[in-house]
Amino acid sequence: MKCIILAAGYATRLYPLTKNTPKPLLKVAGKVMVEHIISKVEELDHVDNIYIVTNDKFSQDFLDWLHNFDAKKAIEVINDGTKSNEDRLGALGDVNYAINTKNIDDDLIVIAGDNLFEFSLKDVADIFKKTESNLVVLHDVKDSELAKQYGVVSAEKNVVVGFEEKPSSPKSTLISTGVYIFPRKTLDLIKKYIDQGNNADKTGDFIAWLHTRQTVYAHITDKTWYDVGSLEQLEKADKNFKG
Numbered sequence: 001m002k003c004i005i006l007a008a009g010y011a012t013r014l015y016p017l018t019k020n021t022p023k024p025l026l027k028v029a030g031k032v033m034v035e036h037i038i039s040k041v042e043e044l045d046h047v048d049n050i051y052i053v054t055n056d057k058f059s060q061d062f063l064d065w066l067h068n069f070d071a072k073k074a075i076e077v078i079n080d081g082t083k084s085n086e087d088r089l090g091a092l093g094d095v096n097y098a099i100n101t102k103n104i105d106d107d108l109i110v111i112a113g114d115n116l117f118e119f120s121l122k123d124v125a126d127i128f129k130k131t132e133s134n135l136v137v138l139h140d141v142k143d144s145e146l147a148k149q150y151g152v153v154s155a156e157k158n159v160v161v162g163f164e165e166k167p168s169s170p171k172s173t174l175i176s177t178g179v180y181i182f183p184r185k186t187l188d189l190i191k192k193y194i195d196q197g198n199n200a201d202k203t204g205d206f207i208a209w210l211h212t213r214q215t216v217y218a219h220i221t222d223k224t225w226y227d228v229g230s231l232e233q234l235e236k237a238d239k240n241f242k243g
Contacts, residue, residue: 001047001125002106005037006178007062007113008055008094010085013229022058023228024113025065029241032065033228034113036241040121042072047109050075051102053094055082078102090201096190105184110203112178112227116237119223121179127219128181134216136160136207137179139225150175150227151204153218160216163208174218176204177225186214 011018017026024034034052041047050073054062059079066077080097082088089097095110107128109121119137128135138155141147147170154162154172162171180203182190189210199205210216226237 001044001109002102002104003041003044003047003050003109003111004095004098005034005041005050005052005111005113006091006094007034007058008053008080008082008088009114010055010057010088011114012085014231014234017231017234022054022061024052025058025061026228026234028116028228028234028238033116034065035069036116037111037113038071038073038075040117041109041111043120043122044109044125046125047073049073049102051078051098052076052113053078053080053098055080055088057083076102088201090199091203092190092206093194093200095203096194096200099187099190104187107184108182108187110180110182112203114228115178115226116228116241117177117179117221117223117225119177119221119225124179124181124219127217128183131215131217132183134183134186134210134214135181136216136218137177138174138218138220139177140220140222141173141175144170144173147173147175151202153204153207155218155220158218158220160207160211160218163204163211165202165204174220176207177221178203178227180207186210189213
């Protein structure tokens with residue numbers, strides 16, 4: 001299995017903090033965000049390569065960080081070649097770019113580089129081993145007003161049956177944590193989805209498309225999770241992880 005960590009965004013909502021520093025390299029509880037994620041991935045024995053996809057603006061920052069990081073698994077930084085928020089490839093576009101650049105032909109775990117979580121990826125991987133199908137990790141925010149800010153997933157018997165991006169009237173309070181596992185057979189569908197001109201910016205839109213073609217299982221966690229998209233969330237995550 002390969003792991004892709006998505007870190008090619010420009011995090012303009014966190015300016016000036018992220019004007020010259022990529023969001024995944026901001027520190028939370030004294031450790032940069034992406035290291036928290038990597039420590040979770042390192043629990044998975046069957047992951048043999050970690051690819052961090054970034055952009056041309058921040059590529060050197062990640063290379064400098066990696067040079068001083070004591071990695072337990074093979075980690076490689078991939079520069080997607082984009083230079084601004086306007087020409088970014090988007091989350092799924094970067095997944096596809098990494099697949100093509102590294103000729104990935106393997107099961108794939110994809111993790112958003114600005115998410116911090118306390119749940120175990122081992123539990124997620126165990127479900128994937130049993131189902132051998134697509135899997136998305138969901139968190140119940142238990143608040144319809146809060147759910148309006150995210151992509152909302154509907155699930156029945158742990159199978160995804162619907163998806164809405166920032167709905168005005170959410171059908172559930174389940175939202176994606178930015179952690180996905182795709183079996184090898186799905187990689188061609190990622191390319192097909194993008195080639196058809198669909199939105200490559202949001203992985204959730206791909207899940208909405210995918211679940212009508214293949215089974216997508218849902219793992220719902222009540223463990224702490226942060227989508228670090230604002231200074232407030234960054235401060236909350238810092239306080240929690242220090243504790």
